Every structure is written in structure tokens, then in C-alpha cells.
């Protein structure tokens with residue numbers, strides 16, 4: 024992240040002589056001074072130009088300084104720009120009002136140039152620090168991509184825009200294949216280098232306004248606003264090829280550069296109530312499918328209808344139909360299974376309830392003893408077997424819609440990968456009650472007891 028070396032200051036004052044004086048007193052190679060005569064003009068300038076600090080007069084014809092200040096602080100896009108009020112009035116009530124409305128400082132005219140400069144310096148340093156902290160809080164430090172929290176925030180905004188505009192949105196989940204092997208073979212530093220080179224591929228393939236995030240160790244996600252299924256498939260395929268053709272040097276003359284491959288799952292939504300979490304779950308499921316299919320491939324996990332200009336009306340009709348169907352499904356099934364999100368489970372089998380029940384039965388038969396098996400494997404120190412059990416459980420839990428169980432097995436799986444022995448037991452203790460809750464509710468649902 025690079026902070027500006029030259030700060031831009033906007034002077035808002037109706038008196039031309041004050042503008043000239045300020046421009047003279049403040050000008051330096053590190054500062055660019057621009058002036059305007061009114062609050063109205065200032066708001067116009069702030070729409071288009073980058074401004075780092077505002078010096079704002081209190082009494083002006085038209086909008087007063089306080090009104091201008093309120094308008095600035097009410098606009099999210101510019102509210103963080105520090106404003107220093109500059110006025111001949113030292114009326115305490117006005118000083119208090121300005122500070123309460125969000126002014127960073129209040130300087131009384133006639134000002135002392137070096138004091139004003141020191142106050143400006145302080146306000147700019149604070150602003151730079153805030154920008155830096157915001158950047159650090161929202162960015163993954165290894166790759167410079169959005170971190171998980173920021174990715175969710177930006178995607179949620181994009182989803183609500185897509186909802187309003189009735190546009191489709193694509194969510195892509197990506198996971199580097201056999202990445203643990205890279206760490207094991209070449210060491211963690213080379214693993215990091217692979218992650219960095221991998222993250223650079225996003226810029227080469229995705230559009231500027233696509234939202235890219237690192238949401239886990241070797242897990243990444245991209246949210247593509249206004250993107251149809253065929254476009255998403257194309258871009259994912261292109262990304263897959265770009266990754267496979269990217270050579271990573273291993274800093275050793277005798278060892279050839281290495282390459283990795285990536286598994287990709289994506290989902291498309293084009294209804295009026297796109298929920299980022301649901302879309303991510305669908306894409307995650309498709310990603311697991313891609314892993315199961317042998318890795319280095321792309322899977323479209325969405326049954327949603329692709330959207331083009333002519334089909335807008337169809338989508339509206341379908342959305343209405345969808346909500347009626349949802350109501351009907353909810354009424355007819357009334358399946359309130361603890362630990363299982365039935366909607367996800369049923370939608371994973373294209374709405375076929377009978378098939379879903381069959382899969383639930385298979386899931387129960389194959390995994391209801393997994394708790395005991397896992398405990399035994401850990402007790403025997405057979406980590407490979409524990410890993411196999413938990414890895415399989417993770418995949419199928421997701422398929423039947425047991426999402427909490429999926430998250431807990433994913434967490435345990437990760438702990439096993441990271442070889443944090445001390446954490447195995449605590450993660451297992453969280454997983455066991457969830458597993459028996461899920462199995463119990465399947466027993467009740469299918470009357471297996």
C-alpha cells in the first residue's frame with residue numbers, strides 16, 4: 024500500500040484575499056492547494072476530485088460553513104476527509120457545533136501560519152494512519168487481496184446492487200490442489216511464494232470490478248457482478264489454464280520451477296433475493312464436486328437460470344413462481360431437521376425429496392458411527408485414518424445440507440493438516456455432539472430408531 028506523497032488541500036472561502044493568502048502560506052512541494060468560493064462549489068469539486076483535507080470558512084453566502092460541513096459528513100464517500108474550520112468568529116457555541124458536526128479542528132482568523140500548518144500536519148497524519156489501518160484490517164497481508172471480512176462486505180454490497188438491478192451475479196470458489204504437498208516438498212516459504220504467484224493470476228484474468236478475496240489458507244473466492252453462467256464458465260476455465268501455466272521458481276538451480284493446479288466451483292444467482300452466504304455455499308459445494316471429479320477442473324454448481332436481456336420478464340415470473348414453490352415445499356415437507364438445512368439438501372438433488380431421503384439414509388448408514396471411529400483413530404494415533412474419515416465426512420455433510428457439521432469437520436480437517444495435535448481434541452469435542460444431533464434427527468425423520 025502506498026500513501027500519497029503529495030496531499031491535496033481544498034480551501035473553501037468566499038474572500039479572494041483569504042484564498043490567496045492561504046495558497047501562499049500553505050504551498051509547498053508536499054501540498055497542492057486548490058480554492059473555491061462556496062460550499063456548493065466545494066461539494067461539486069468533492070464529487071470528482073481527490074481531496075485530502077478541507078479548510079472551510081464559517082460565514083459564506085449561500086450554504087454556510089456548518090451546512091457544508093454537515094453535507095460532507097452525511098456523504099459516505101467523502102465523510103472521512105478531515106475538515107478544519109477557519110473563521111473570524113470565536114463564538115464558543117459555533118466552535119462546539121462545528122466539532123460536534125465532525126470538524127477535525129477549529130482555527131480562528133487571523134491565523135498564525137505555522138500554527139495552522141502544524142494543525143494541518145496533525146490532521147493529515149491522522150488521516151494517513153486511518154487509511155493505513157483500514158487497509159491492514161481489510162487486506163490479506165501475504166497476497167494483498169481482500170481478506171475474508173472485506174470480501175463478504177463487498178460481495179454483500181454487490182449482491183444488493185444486483186438485486187435492485189435484477190442482474191445475475193456469479194460466485195466462484197477456488198482451492199489450490201494438493202497444496203499441502205507443496206509445503207511438504209518445498210517448505211512453507213515456497214508455499215507462500217506459490218500463494219503469491221497464484222493471487223497474481225486473478226488480475227490477469229478477472230475484470231477490474233470483480234471482487235477477489237483470500238478467504239482461507241489456500242481458498243480464494245471471486246464475486247462477479249452482472250455475469251452469466253457461460254461467461255463465468257469461460258473466465259474460470261481461463262483462470263484454471265493461467266494457473267496451470269504459471270511457473271514458480273523454487274530458488275534452487277538444480278530444481279525446476281513448479282506449477283500447481285486449481286479446482287474451481289461456481290454458482291450463479293439471478294433472483295430478487297440473492298443471499299451471499301447461500302451463493303457461497305452453492306459454490307463451495309461445486310468446489311467439492313470439482314475436487315471429487317479429480318481436481319484441476321471447473322464445476323457449475325448452480326441450477327439457477329442464466330440471465331440475458333430478453334429473459335428479464337421470464338426471470339420476474341420465475342422469481343414469483345420460485346417463492347410460491349418455496350412456500351409449497353415448506354408447507355408440504357415441514358421437515359425441521361435439527362442440524363440439517365433441508366433447503367440446501369433438497370436443492371442439491373434438484374428438488375427431488377425422495378432422492379434426498381434416500382441420500383439421508385445412506386449418509387446415516389455410512390457415517391453414524393463416525394464419532395466412535397474418529398475417537399478410536401485418534402486414540403490409536405492413526406492420523407491418516409482420522410484425516411480420511413473427517414475429509415469424507417466434510418464432503419457428504421455439505422451434500423446433505425448439514426452445514427454446521429460441515430464447518431466443524433472442515434475445521435478439524437484443517438487442524439489435522441496443520442498438525443496441531445493439541446487442537447485435535449478440542450475440535451473433535453465440538454464435532455461429536457453436532458454429529459450425534461444430526462444423526463438423531465435423521466433417525467427421527469426416517470423413523471429408523
Ligand SMILES: Nc1nc2c(ncn2[C@@H]2O[C@H](COP(=O)(O)OP(=O)(O)OP(=O)(O)O)[C@@H](O)[C@H]2O)c(=O)[nH]1
Nearest residue numbers: 199200201202203204206211214215240241440441
Ligand atoms: N505456505 C502456506 N501454507 C498454508 C497457508 N495457509 C494454509 N496453508 C496450508 O495449506 C494446506 C491445505 O491442505 P489441504 O486442505 O489438505 O488441501 P490440499 O493439500 O490442497 O488438498 P486438496 O485441497 O484436497 O487438493 C495445509 O497444509 C495448510 O497448512 C499459508 O498461508 N502459507
